[in-house]
Amino acid sequence: MKLGREFYDQETKKVAQELLGKFLVRKYRGEIYQAMITETEAYVGFDDLASHAHRGKTSRNQIMFGPPCFAYVYLIYGMYHCLNIITEKENFPAAVLIRGLKYPNCDGSGKLCREFKISKENCNGLNVTGDILYIEDRGIKVEFEALPCMGVSYAGDSALWPWRFRIKNHQNTFNL
DNA sequence: TATTGGATCGCC
DNA sequence: GCGATCCAATAG
Numbered sequence: 001m002k003l004g005r006e007f008y009d010q011e012t013k014k015v016a017q018e019l020l021g022k023f024l025v026r027k028y029r030g031e032i033y034q035a036m037i038t039e040t041e042a043y044v045g046f047d048d049l050a051s052h053a054h055r056g057k058t059s060r061n062q063i064m065f066g067p068p069c070f071a072y073v074y075l076i077y078g079m080y081h082c083l084n085i086i087t088e089k090e091n092f093p094a095a096v097l098i099r100g101l102k103y104p105n106c107d108g109s110g111k112l113c114r115e116f117k118i119s120k121e122n123c124n125g126l127n128v129t130g131d132i133l134y135i136e137d138r139g140i141k142v143e144f145e146a147l148p149c150m151g152v153s154y155a156g157d158s159a160l161w162p163w164r165f166r167i168k169n170h171q172n173t174f175n176l
Numbered sequence: 177t178a179t180t181g182g183a184t185c186g187c188c
Numbered sequence: 189g190c191g192a193t194c195c196a197a198t199a200g
Contacts, residue, residue: 051183074183076184078182080184082183111184154181
């Protein structure tokens with residue numbers, strides 16, 4: 001069953017944990033791509049130095065300040081896109097980054113966007129309770145572990161907060 | 177207006 | 189370890 005807005009309108013770390021074992025579904029040009037989510041990461045509020053939104057609203061991150069269940073997709077390093085789902089209430093910036101899927105070449109946030117044809121141009125601002133990009137609960141229960149964040153050493157203490165979540169014993173690219 | 181460096185990845 | 193490659197966010 002498709003996850004509705006109320007699922008995303010909860011504390012971000014809880015959403016990040018509960019997304020593990022759910023299925024990301026993407027429809028694009030007559031094809032359907034779907035796979036289980038294996039790794040996520042939470043970005044929450046103004047105190048999280050790793051978050052794009054910690055300094056306040058800008059043209060890029062404004063969607064993080066909007067209501068839950070919308071997609072925030074941005075270009076990183078000039079070549080990859082990253083998919084986030086907005087969580088919590090309007091005007092509080094928070095999101096969950098999808099970092100890994102159980103699918104070929106989807107062990108990484110940039111790689112899964114490439115495989116699932118997700119880009120800033122075609123997915124930023126989409127409602128993820130719609131028919132193009134959404135997440136389903138198919139009744140799979142998983143155990144997870146919490147890990148430090150990745151690629152955000154500039155963020156000081158925030159980089160050490162264990163806000164990254166992964167299905168237990170699942171082998172992804174990043175094995176801390 | 178100019179400069180810098182990034183929520184990444186793949187190859188050295 | 190480092191380059192690719194674009195653009196958002198700062199500084200001037």
